[in-house]
Amino acid sequence: MSGPKPPSSEPLLDVRGLRTLFPIGDGEFAPVDGVDLRLGAGETLGLAGESGSGKSLLALSILGLVPEPGRIAAGSVRFGGRDLLQLDPEALRSVRGRELALIFQEPAAALNPVLSVGEQIVEVLRLHRGLDRRAARAEAVRALGEVGIADPEQRFGSYSHQLSGGLRQRAMIAMAMVSRPKLLIADEPTTALDVTIQAQVLELLAELQSSTGMALLFISHDLAVLSQIADRTAVMYAGRIVESGPTRALFQRPRHPYTLGLLRSLPELTPPGAELVALPGQPPRPGHRPSGCRFRSRCSLVQERCASEEPHLGSPAGASDQLSACHFAADVPALGGER
């Protein structure tokens, strides 16, 4: 495929107004409801939000993998200068195989139980990079070694059930990396792992990113994990991005009460002396989103306006690089409380 090169000012990934619908009862429900997201080449964007906020469906929507009977109803997904939503299925599959890769929480679902992990990587290499069997085998062994799997020659023949959770995750990463993606979408890749292995996998992803220059969309409900890896972070709530900005700025001084609530409930991120507070309530259930601001029923800053007027992402005064979808972004207290 040859198209005009994107101008350097265009981000690698530029998602606008993305909306994905699923039927519910007599109507439809939008787990992804007008999402805007930008990611530059080589950058790591963290995507945060409680379980059910729509993070996985956002990732699947970007990749054109929304499960039936869901459908993308609006928006655009520009990637490397073209809109993925306008590509025919074959062209999209080709982009997915070569330039975009996905890894997720449960490698068992990605790995074929009846093929050795090495053979699976060989298949990817033959399909997407056109290597012959011998070259593909050598490359697969190299790829297994590159993700820190000891004795890759021997591991080539292992089946996924013979590997520990951490090794399985590494094998899935190896499989994703052999197509040399420009963007890797990692959906809760460390959530199922214990803390030590989790840290190793995070370190591996950071290393691979700096050695290859790929961009990373790192999805996690765990803000403590994102604080370690993301350059910028976007926070999703009930289908929308409610805050985004440089990770450090956003964690130091959140501009949306939801982000503040998430941070205040995390011991790792709470400054010494500040009180730990659990975020009250639950995200709205599918089909039961309130009018106006969808966070208002859980919000400590709520006022009348929040029920009638839906807030949109904008830059609050004094925080030009942060965006917040809160009418009262300027009033969000500092993480440490009033000090």
Ligand SMILES: Nc1ncnc2c1ncn2[C@@H]1O[C@H](COP(=O)(O)OP(=O)(O)O)[C@@H](O)[C@H]1O
């Ligand atoms: N295949 C599906 N069919 C219908 N609804 C779904 C499907 N997958 C997810 N959902 C719903 O969409 C919402 C967002 O889910 P998901 O994207 O998995 O959230 P997250 O990854 O943030 O936990 C949830 O309410 C979930 O129940």
Ligand SMILES: [Mg+2]
């Ligand atoms: Mg998910």
